Amino acid sequence: MPTYTEISPRALNPRLLELEGISRVTIEAHYRLYQGYVGKRNEILAQLEATDRSVANQVHSELRALKVELSFAIGAIKNHEVYFAHLGGEGGDPAGAIDALIRRDFGSVDAWRDDLRATGIAGRGWAWTAYDWDERRLFNYIGDAQNTYPVWNATPLVALDVHEHAYFLDFQTDRAAYIDAFFANLDWGVVNGWIATYGISG
Numbered sequence: 001m002p003t004y005t006e007i008s009p010r011a012l013n014p015r016l017l018e019l020e021g022i023s024r025v026t027i028e029a030h031y032r033l034y035q036g037y038v039g040k041r042n043e044i045l046a047q048l049e050a051t052d053r054s055v056a057n058q059v060h061s062e063l064r065a066l067k068v069e070l071s072f073a074i075g076a077i078k079n080h081e082v083y084f085a086h087l088g089g090e091g092g093d094p095a096g097a098i099d100a101l102i103r104r105d106f107g108s109v110d111a112w113r114d115d116l117r118a119t120g121i122a123g124r125g126w127a128w129t130a131y132d133w134d135e136r137r138l139f140n141y142i143g144d145a146q147n148t149y150p151v152w153n154a155t156p157l158v159a160l161d162v163h164e165h166a167y168f169l170d171f172q173t174d175r176a177a178y179i180d181a182f183f184a185n186l187d188w189g190v191v192n193g194w195i196a197t198y199g200i201s202g
């Protein structure tokens with residue numbers, strides 16, 4: 001009797017196939033990567049069922065290898081579910097609750113956008129705008145891999161994937177142009193929905 005539950009990939013919203021600047025081919029390939037992360041998460045958890053706990057070792061052991069890579073797979077699933085969910089919008093300046101938070105914590109929308117763009121240029125995998133529940137404010141975080149540099153008790157509200165798989169086909173090495181396209185396709189309504197769902201009140 002397994003102690004885990006297999007999960008399935010979330011369906012790809014068809015509006016993702018009609019983005020400005022980010023091609024259908026890129027999104028379809030990106031979605032297949034996401035499906036792969038889900039498959040590996042299920043596979044790793046199944047293997048963990050049969051792993052010998054008595055030989056766990058910090059230098060090398062099956063338990064260590066599986067749990068390290070499980071964090072990569074689960075991180076990748078969560079990261080991409082945020083990414084896919086908030087694309088397909090009209091971009092532009094934020095409105096509503098996210099607009100107020102950005103202005104309060106970054107000074108202006110332009111300052112937030114400039115910082116997230118620079119964070120995305122400096123990162124090797126991800127840049128996030130997240131709300132830290134302890135400091136009760138937004139910050140733009142960097143992430144080099146699917147499972148590196150997250151902080152506890154923070155909720156991502158904007159997930160900027162800067163892995164080359166997200167843009168190379170459309171922009172070659174021009175990551176800055178891709179980031180501009182990312183901004184142009186953001187759905188601020190989705191972000192404001194998360195703020196309401198999570199109860200972020202400033």
Ligand SMILES: [Fe+2]
Binds near residue numbers: 033161166
């Ligand atoms: Fe990705």
